[in-house]
Amino acid sequence: MEGATLKRTDWRGIRGAIVDLDGTMVDTAGDFHAAVNAMLQALSHLHPALGDIAPLPLPEIVSFVGKGSENLIRRVLDTRLPPAAANGLFADALALYNREYLRINGQFSAVYPGVEAGLAALKAAGLRLACVTNKPHDFTAPLLDKSGLAPYFELVYGGDAFPFRKPDPLPLLKVCEAFRLEPAQMVAIGDSENDALAARAAGIGVLLVPYGYNHGNPVQGVDADGIVGSLVKAAEVLTAHR
Numbered sequence: 001m002e003g004a005t006l007k008r009t010d011w012r013g014i015r016g017a018i019v020d021l022d023g024t025m026v027d028t029a030g031d032f033h034a035a036v037n038a039m040l041q042a043l044s045h046l047h048p049a050l051g052d053i054a055p056l057p058l059p060e061i062v063s064f065v066g067k068g069s070e071n072l073i074r075r076v077l078d079t080r081l082p083p084a085a086a087n088g089l090f091a092d093a094l095a096l097y098n099r100e101y102l103r104i105n106g107q108f109s110a111v112y113p114g115v116e117a118g119l120a121a122l123k124a125a126g127l128r129l130a131c132v133t134n135k136p137h138d139f140t141a142p143l144l145d146k147s148g149l150a151p152y153f154e155l156v157y158g159g160d161a162f163p164f165r166k167p168d169p170l171p172l173l174k175v176c177e178a179f180r181l182e183p184a185q186m187v188a189i190g191d192s193e194n195d196a197l198a199a200r201a202a203g204i205g206v207l208l209v210p211y212g213y214n215h216g217n218p219v220q221g222v223d224a225d226g227i228v229g230s231l232v233k234a235a236e237v238l239t240a241h242r
Helices: 029-046 059-065 069-080 084-089 090-105 114-126 137-147 171-180 193-202 230-238
Strands: 004-006 016-019 128-132 155-159 186-190 204-210 225-230
Touching: 004 230, 016 171, 029 069, 029 090, 029 137, 059 069, 059 204, 069 084, 069 137, 084 090, 084 186, 090 137, 114 128, 114 230, 128 171, 137 186, 171 186, 171 193, 186 193, 186 230, 193 204, 204 230, 225 230
Parallel strands: 016 128, 016 186, 128 155, 186 204, 204 225
Antiparallel strands: 004 225
């Protein structure tokens, strides 16, 4: 099938899909870039002894994305401050980042091509849809609303919904529980190793898109059931036997 490289070809029995957000449905790199650098500027104003903190380039910030806001801010601080300062200023930096991201959220992002059509096709085929992301809920819900994607999802879990986030399987298993479906009846669609590891650990099939972030690494090296060029292609793969 054009636009798809598959290891698994039989998806009969799939009744639900768990879709990632950043790098899968929405290109939020611009939001991360703007919010992180606004945070660094605010941090230097709050602590003048730091002097001016040089902004980070977009590709470097994107390579830090995918494991939650706390990890992102720790990585950012580690690149710009000595270890003692990075540790001591973490709480301030995270609070400033949350403030800036809430202000910026959605201004520099865009829905990837094929996402809305793909989600519509999945729903039309009778699949139940959930969005599971490591992005905090307070960032996730407004972004889904602004991007027009919220109506497609029956369930949305942000990265702070449970004690563990992807690559832990817990959020995915919670979707199965809420949908009253077995893991074998579900598929996860994402852009990174986090998505694949969580799905594998949960016993859920996984398809990856190649255009996302994956911590700056090629997604082709990740253990998945296939790579699809868009969510439209994912829908074609998943509904071929329905």
